[in-house]
Amino acid sequence: MKNQSNSFEILQKMAKSFFLPISILPFVGILLGLGASFTNPATIASYHLEWLLGEGCFPVMLNIFKSVGVVVFGNLPLLFAMAVALGLAKQEKAVAVFAAGISFIAMHATINVLLNAKGVLLPDGSISPGIAPGRLTDVLGITSLQLGVFGGIVSGMIVSYLHNRFYKIQLPSMLSFFSGTRFVPIISILSAIILGFIFEIIWPIVQIGIASLGDIVMNSGLFGTFLFGVIERALIPFGLHHAFYIPIWQTELGGSMEVAGKLYFGAQNIYFAQLADPNTTHFNMDAVKFLVGKYPFMMGGLLGAALAMYHTVKKERRTFVKGLYLSAALTSFLTGITEPIEFTFLFLAPALFGVHVLLAGTAFAACYLLNIAVGTTFSDGLLDFTVFGLLQGAEKTNYPLLLILIAVYAVIYYFIFRYFIVKWNILVPGREQDFAAENAKLYTKDDYKNKNNVNASQQDQRSQAILTAVGGAKNVLDIDNCATRLRLTLQDGSLIDDAALKNTGASGVIKRGNAIQIIYGPTVSVIKSDFEEYVNLVIETA
Numbered sequence: 450m451k452n453q454s455n456s457f458e459i460l461q462k463m464a465k466s467f468f469l470p471i472s473i474l475p476f477v478g479i480l481l482g483l484g485a486s487f488t489n490p491a492t493i494a495s496y497h498l499e500w501l502l503g504e505g506c507f508p509v510m511l512n513i514f515k516s517v518g519v520v521v522f523g524n525l526p527l528l529f530a531m532a533v534a535l536g537l538a539k540q541e542k543a544v545a546v547f548a549a550g551i552s553f554i555a556m557h558a559t560i561n562v563l564l565n566a567k568g569v570l571l572p573d574g575s576i577s578p579g580i581a582p583g584r585l586t587d588v589l590g591i592t593s594l595q596l597g598v599f600g601g602i603v604s605g606m607i608v609s610y611l612h613n614r615f616y617k618i619q620l621p622s623m624l625s626f627f628s629g630t631r632f633v634p635i636i637s638i639l640s641a642i643i644l645g646f647i648f649e650i651i652w653p654i655v656q657i658g659i660a661s662l663g664d665i666v667m668n669s670g671l672f673g674t675f676l677f678g679v680i681e682r683a684l685i686p687f688g689l690h691h692a693f694y695i696p697i698w699q700t701e702l703g704g705s706m707e708v709a710g711k712l713y714f715g716a717q718n719i720y721f722a723q724l725a726d727p728n729t730t731h732f733n734m735d736a737v738k739f740l741v742g743k744y745p746f747m748m749g750g751l752l753g754a755a756l757a758m759y760h761t762v763k764k765e766r767r768t769f770v771k772g773l774y775l776s777a778a779l780t781s782f783l784t785g786i787t788e789p790i791e792f793t794f795l796f797l798a799p800a801l802f803g804v805h806v807l808l809a810g811t812a813f814a815a816c817y818l819l820n821i822a823v824g825t826t827f828s829d830g831l832l833d834f835t836v837f838g839l840l841q842g843a844e845k846t847n848y849p850l851l852l853i854l855i856a857v858y859a860v861i862y863y864f865i866f867r868y869f870i871v872k873w874n875i876l877v878p879g880r881e882q883d884f885a886a887e888n889a890k891l892y893t894k895d896d897y898k899n900k901n902n903v904n905a906s907q908q909d910q911r912s913q914a915i916l917t918a919v920g921g922a923k924n925v926l927d928i929d930n931c932a933t934r935l936r937l938t939l940q941d942g943s944l945i946d947d948a949a950l951k952n953t954g955a956s957g958v959i960k961r962g963n964a965i966q967i968i969y970g971p972t973v974s975v976i977k978s979d980f981e982e983y984v985n986l987v988i989e990t991a
Contacts, residue, residue, distance in 0.1 A: 481518025559645025785828025
């Protein structure tokens with residue numbers, strides 16, 4: 450059990466580290482989508498916008514949007530290196546991020562010199578004819594191996610380990626200037642040189658293995674697409690879904706494709722390369738099948754599930770739970786953030802979550818069968834559908850079929866969820882035997898708080914209640930968050946008081962040994978900041 454707990458803690462930390470670079474993708478993706486769409490002559494003509502987008506400042510601004518999107522997506526490995534170092538560093542996180550950036554550059558500089566020494570790179574800067582296409586790439590102006598986000602993740606992990614070990618180191622008086630945090634970038638650069646040697650030796654072999662595995666994934670057809678959707682949803686309760694899909698979205702595991710004369714790896718990278726290419730006539734289905742499958746249940750299915758749960762509540766109680774179900778359904782539809790509604794039935798009715806996981810897999814398979822090619826940045830909600838479906842046109846995406854599928858899944862979810870709720874007498878909110886109106890109002894009150902600012906005393910009260918429920922400040926080792934969860938690493942996980950945490954507005958608590966995730970919803974980042982400040986204050990005044 451201890452080994453399982455430690456493994457879960459490590460995976461949880463990795464997943465939360467991935468979330469920071471992932472969280473910028475929606476905004477950057479929208480910039481790229483708008484820029485690519487409205488600088489494309491075909492799109493401009495189809496919307497009769499030549500008068501507006503022919504000349505002037507608008508086309509320049511749209512080209513800036515497109516360029517920013519392309520550059521950010523092209524440098525995700527560096528962003529992952531810094532984000533992993535940030536997420537895994539225990540203290541002095543800014544130093545860890547700085548060291549990760551330097552280490553990443555030093556690693557690729559080392560690989561570049563070794564490639565030159567081996568004759569892989571010719572004196573004129575060109576690539577030897579014997580090198581397979583796509584094995585090398587440009588990283589911040591440095592010709593290096595195509596490591597993808599793996600290179601960034603490994604670099605960030607090593608830097609975070611060195612940082613946590615040496616950020617308080619005391620050197621002899623002669624070298625005392627380089628003690629503490631100043632030593633971290635130095636040891637990180639030295640480690641990056643060694644890592645560069647290791648990658649240069651082993652990565653060509655690893656690339657062959659990844660390419661073979663990627664071929665299996667890409668050729669898995671309908672069943673593989675279904676399985677991807679099932680696993681991605683099944684990992685939601687553990688917060689590990691980011692760790693699952695990122696390698697497929699960002700590395701050769703998600704396939705490879707040449708776009709506009711350049712080879713791209715990873716499902717999402719291929720999609721955004723095609724998005725930026727004005728010559729794209731239809732997005733590559735082999736890549737988009739890993740992106741599009743969440744639209745049917747995020748925009749349709751979970752709305753049907755929420756309505757089914759609402760309709761199984763007695764009429765005299767519906768007033769008290771209407772706000773809970775409506776806000777959760779709209780959150781899923783508009784933003785693609787599904788955890789508020791998923792966790793509503795996950796903790797009260799795990800069997801329903803199992804049904805949902807299987808239906809999610811069928812949604813991925815259905816989109817693949819129907820050749821629906823609507824991409825996404827992060828979550829498949831109305832905003833992404835508008836930018837990557839409607840604006841791209843039916844010929845490129847087949848989005849009209851997706852609208853039909855969304856409606857179909859709303860109906861399927863409604864009747865399946867209603868049937869099982871009644872058949873199994875599942876006590877979803879409002880159906881409890883000990884139901885009390887004031888309990889339902891707690892959800893409504895908490896939803897209201899999530900939409901409005903609360904004063905400092907209320908913030909302190911909540912933070913104090915959370916801290917008490919997790920065993921006090923001495924029991925808290927690490928504080929972080931993802932999109933909807935407060936993630937804590939504790940000294941002793943047995944001290945957690947689940948009931949007290951739910952009284953703070955949490956919809957659920959996940960425990961794995963000393964790792965804990967408290968589900969609060971989309972405003973968790975504010976709760977995390979308040980809690981972290983409160984814990985630091987408690988420690989300082991102790």
